[in-house]
Amino acid sequence: xxxxxLKKLPRGGxxxxxxxxxxxxxxxxETIKDTLVMPGGVPQYFVLPRKMxxxxxxxxxxxxxxxxxxxxxxxxxxxxxxxxxxxAVRLTRALQEAVFGPKTFDLSEDTxxxxxxxxxxxxxxxxxxxxxxxxxxKMLHFxxxxxxxxxxxxxRVSNKHxxxxxxxxxxxxxxxxxxxxxxxxKVDISGNPGDIFLPPxxxxx
Numbered sequence: 025x026x027x028x029x030l031k032k033l034p035r036g037g038x039x040x041x042x043x044x045x046x047x048x049x050x051x052x053x054e055t056i057k058d059t060l061v062m063p064g065g066v067p068q069y070f071v072l073p074r075k076m077x078x079x080x081x082x083x084x085x086x087x088x089x090x091x092x093x094x095x096x097x098x099x100x101x102x103x104x105x106x107x108x109x110x111x112a113v114r115l116t117r118a119l120q121e122a123v124f125g126p127k128t129f130d131l132s133e134d135t136x137x138x139x140x141x142x143x144x145x146x147x148x149x150x151x152x153x154x155x156x157x158x159x160x161x162k163m164l165h166f167x168x169x170x171x172x173x174x175x176x177x178x179x180r181v182s183n184k185h186x187x188x189x190x191x192x193x194x195x196x197x198x199x200x201x202x203x204x205x206x207x208x209x210k211v212d213i214s215g216n217p218g219d220i221f222l223p224p225x226x227x228x229x
Contacts, residue, residue: 029191030199033058036085036207040191040199042179045069047106049189050205051087056094057210066094071181071189072107074203076114083207088115088164089122096163104165106174106181112166120160125151 031039035058037050046067048059059066076086088105095103105115120127129147167174172184180192183203191199 030201031062034208035210037205038201039067040201042191042193042198044177045179047071047179047181047191048091049073049201050085051091052085052205052207053083053087054090054210055087056090066091066099068095068099068101069104069106069176071201072105072111072115073205074183074186075205076111078205078207081207085205085207086111086115088119092119092123092163102163102165104167104176106167107169109168112168116160116164119164123160123163124155124158 029041031041033039033048033052033055035055036052037048037055037058039059039062040047040049041064046064047069048055048067049071050073051070056066070088070091072086076084078085088103092103095101105112107115167176169183172182174181178194180195182190182192184190186203188203189201190197191201
């Protein structure tokens with residue numbers, strides 16, 4: 025088995041390279057910062073981990089929002105997510121609101137008696153304007169596991185094992201990937217960690 029096809033990403037998750045596609049397993053927060061600097065850039069194909077949320081750390085490890093934005097607005101293409109039917113329903117519901125806002129909302133508790141000289145924004149109108157012709161179905165596509173398998177041309181992903189995925193290319197096993205994704209915080213610290221911190225005289229946050 026050629027595990028050199030498998031790369032562990034700094035913030036968590038894995039990247040599997042094949043001759044035709046790059047597959048990313050898991051999508052921890054800020055994951056595009058890892059793949060932006062890699063050959064091929066941000067992948068178009070993502071495989072959701074068996075558990076979409078890391079309850080121990082309180083972190084979503086299926087954070088697809090920014091990979092979708094990058095592919096759609098920069099690369100002018102949609103993202104394809106490989107997952108179960110149940111995961112597709114959950115992800116669609118979450119992204120529909122994250123990308124386009126809630127379908128219905130009540131602003132009564134956020135308004136107050138204002139005079140004619142006070143501008144009250146038309147939130148519904150603004151949401152409609154910025155949405156334009158964009159739809160989630162243009163940004164996001166699904167390939168659902170059927171009989172524990174999803175195929176993309178000569179590449180096949182199997183989830184028949186509980187603890188790991190298998191990736192085949194032309195029926196040859198090229199990578200095994202853990203089905204549980206961990207999130208790893210990556211912090212860039214400048215200077216000597218032992219130095220005493222001196223706050224600025226003035227700062228804006």
